[in-house]
Amino acid sequence: MSVTEPRVAATAATAVTAVIPDDDLAVRWPDVARVPAGGVQAVVARALFRRAVAGLPLRVELGSEVMGSGGPDDPIMRIIRPDHFFARVGRYGLIGVGESYQAGDWEADALVELLTVFATRMTRLVPPALQKLRRFALLRQPQTDENTPDGARTNISRHYDLSNDLFATFLDPTLTYSAALFGDEVGNTWDDLEAAQLRKIERLLDECRVGEGSRVLEIGTGWGQLAIQAAARGATVHSITLSEEQLSLARQRVAEAGHDDKVTIELCDYRAVAGQYDAIVSVEMIEAVGEAYWPTYFATIDRCLAPGGSVGIQAITMPHDRLVVSRRTWTWIQKYVFPGGLLPSVEAFRQAVGETSLRVISDLSFGPAYAETLRLWRQRFTAASGDLDALGFDAVFRRMWTFYLAYSEAGFRSRYLDVHQFVLRRPVRLQSSGTETQ
Template sequence: MRTAEPRSADAGQTVTVSPGTAAVDPARWPDVASQPSASRARTAVTAAVVRRALRRLPLHVRFADGTSFGKGGPALDVHDPKAFHGRIGSQGLVGFGESYMAGEWDAPDPVAVLTVLAANAAELIPAHLQRLRGLWAPRRPHAQRNTPDGSRTNISRHYDLSNDLFALFLDGTLTYSSALFRGFPSDWDLLAAAQHRKINRLLDLADVQEGTKVLEIGTGWGELAIRAAARGAHVTSLTLSREQRDLARERVAAAGLTDRVSVELCDYREARGMYDAVVSVEMIEAVGAEFWPVYFRTLDERLVPGGRAVLQAITMPHERMLASRNTFTWIQKYIFPGGLLPSVEAVAETVRDHTRLAITRRDAYGAHYAETLRLWRERFTERTNEITALGFDETFRRMWTFYLAYSEAGFRSGYLDVQQYLLTKEAPAR
């Protein structure tokens, strides 16, 4: 299924999976519109395993027939138990997300429910089933490998959805990465300032100033490049998204900085030249474990001796990364094809084994990402009519609501974190 091509909400016949669930366009969302063909026995076993797991958690699980259980806490409403258990039994966590997209379960506060689940992720599946993960978990499609051609396709499916869509829920800086706040809770009016605070900190770590030659891997919509150029730096920024490149170039021109910023449609592996600083913000998540050594060697090879590389990276626990790195997740299927979050240990090992760089500083601030995501999610929810007007249907909106809530919950639970790294390249002795 390809989600990067927005279709109108009435593009094809819509079906309702069961009473109380969402209308789904089977042409656009085939795996959501059709219920899995799991056997009655498998569904029954899954129902027993899922209910046993949920009973141990601080949740209040409510079913359509009026039955409920749990230890209290946020409510999880299962509208279609048969479909809910069938999808999980057939597709695991991919099925759990698809069940939400289909409207088979919901929650008054999805972030609260998903935070409980994320905090208990390692214990949700019994140990004996965890050991057999390779047998039951879906495998990542070969087509999602982040080869140069594969990366272009993977990046396009997310970032070329629509610049107008991203503009609806991002602040005016169009910065699609964690902000850095002064305190919590924050509000929408302070988000742009918090994004600038984050960008300034990255540029300070990289020692970007008048005359600095900067390579940016992952353009976004150009805000970091513009702020670096405003300091007097000369920036070469690389992206694989045509939508991002075109709008970033417009924004650079509007800022009067075309003589200092070049935005290129270029894979990081194709970068050439030498730079005083390399900056890459939440780009490594799209690289894939197979290519982490190549990515970090690129940072090394593009830096002059004495240069600095600064990264912002989302990380997950090392054990969970090892357990899931070869399996196919809901996020990979619907949001970030080819994506994989590294662990702190994986970054350290790759830098040590494949480069001449040294990690000289690492700062974590996951709570700031949870706050950033809350503001994005609330803004996304407020803009439902405008999202519909762009041609995105209800299933898409539920998918992105789940994605934003799922991500926020990851940071609130501590399952996910975000790091800023400073990597240095020693200058030769004189």
């Protein structure tokens, strides 16, 4: 399918049309249209919410009532339909917060700033005694989202096969959908983004010592930019993806760059890869692997890395204590944006690597750069509202993705989330002769 022929994934979370009449909302977006009964859960949610925002630098407006300790310059949250909002939050927790935003139950002029306040105090919003009960109160991830070979293919398709044109509305010309590496932490413009994306890829290739004659395995093709830059260095690249949309366009972009003789891209699960490679690179793909399969992911990399080779993995991370308490919770992001996804912590990443012959030899953290990347994406996405509507993505979808981009940006601005470039190699040992060996 070409870039100009969008396809919308036919799932409960993403099946949309250009305009959704009110009477079709329940069909197109059932969980957004459906408001659960209020009752005790809503009353408890209202009380907990009031307690949580009492000392926060923000204002929450419910008609004439104002919560929070913020002043006139702090972010404002306007709860338009309080009964709906607290019913959703009481029944579904943070999933209810996101669905309430999709439904228009609440608004914020400065959405990122508001969500950053909440993200900064994430661990203190719920009383400690109640946090111990979260596993009984919150929804569990559905088994259908498990990242088995078939499940992973479905999960990837539900996000990346929405439409190449959708992603083209807000990505830079490299079509790179991961954190850019800026020179400055703040104040970057759209004109800076392409160079920052190229810089990120070049650094990873440098760290993996990719050059003339290198055999490179890329796990997670994206739209082909890393493969193009590796081939330009004289490497031969085997790139794998589970997205048919990305496969088609990545092959087209590689051919247009004149590197189709050096780059092979195929639809393939990482578990099925064979061969030996001098460098293995994987940019923001581990987030889609799932905790149960992290050992398999790293064992595959270990098996395919040639002696003396290097591995470069770019990964989004969350705090380890939050991973421990939320690893089995079903989140709004998992339900609507990245089914089956889970962010590792740095500790979990290193532990999984430690079960192989590989070791982390360097780690670059650049979370603030991701906040800048997301800000630029979000601004472009917002400005492309008309184009998105013409592509078949309705107002509910656009509110969903606006919330997703803002929610993610807030995570990095608050330092709750981080992004790393990890480089892995096998330890070098000294032989009795005094020469080094792998």
